[in-house]
Amino acid sequence: MANKSLNKNSVKYLKGIAHGLKPYVTVADKGITENIIKELETTLDYHELVKIKIRADREQRVQLIETIIKTTQATEIQRIGQTLTIYRANPKNPVYELPK
Incomplete structure (x- = not known):
């Protein structure tokens, strides 16, 4: 499930x-398009x-x-039903300080 790096x-x-998060991106009947990938990268x-x-x-x-x-190149954190949670650290501007 989760990547070995975490x-x-x-x-x-x-x-x-x-x-507590709401889904930022929805993948529907068109599947994964170039626009979905761009949105995921930005998000x-x-x-x-x-x-x-x-x-x-x-x-x-x-x-x-x-x-x-x-x-x-993200890490899967959790998947429940139709919801997937992924994580990818931003080295230039980190949002979360992960516990050791």
Whole structure:
């Protein structure tokens, strides 16, 4: 589930923060388009922790999640139903200070 680059405490911390977030991006019937990727990149750079709503059946959702993570180089924090939470640190302007 979570990438090896984040320890358990960091993932737990980010899950706690993500609980109160609303989805910033929605992937619908058109799938992952160039505009969705641009929006994800911008949102990850600004917020670091992003919730994504994926409107698709289970098999398609798994493929979409793999594509999102591979394309954005983000870490999967959590997936519940149609909601995916990803994290990518911004080295120039960090938003969160992760626990050690």
